[in-house]
Amino acid sequence: MGNEALSAETETAPPVDYRAVQQSEEFQRLRSKHRRFVFPVLAACLVWYLAYVLLAGYAHDFMSTPVFGSINVAILLGLAQVVTTFAVTTWYVRYANKELDPIAEEIRDEIETGATFTAEEATR
Helix, strand or coil, rough: CCCCHHHHHHHHHHCCCHHHHHHHHHHHHHHHHHHHHHHHHHHHHHHHHHHHHHHHHHHHEEEEHEEEEEEEHHHHHHHHHHHHHHHHHHHHHHHHHHHHHHHHHHHHHHHCCCCCHHHHHCCC
């Protein structure tokens, strides 16, 4: 009784050659754009985080320097870590919406409309 919708869904899905999709020019462009953004940003964030940890571990005098009231450099840098996380997340979402999503949507539309990816298209 409740399985008709599920079986109707699986019957209409055309078979997709995912290897051909992965080898297609569009997918390679998407992957390349994604990597060109993510890897440098990830490296910068890891360096920033590691710098904070090293400062906290080895530069006690610097980190305990009062800035105002009972707020010291360590607290400000710790809060900057949180702010950096939100900033990078916002930056990535904007980048993905503008640069990655249109390409991904194009690929998805080609797959959903039944456009087949052949080995010939993949090598273009």
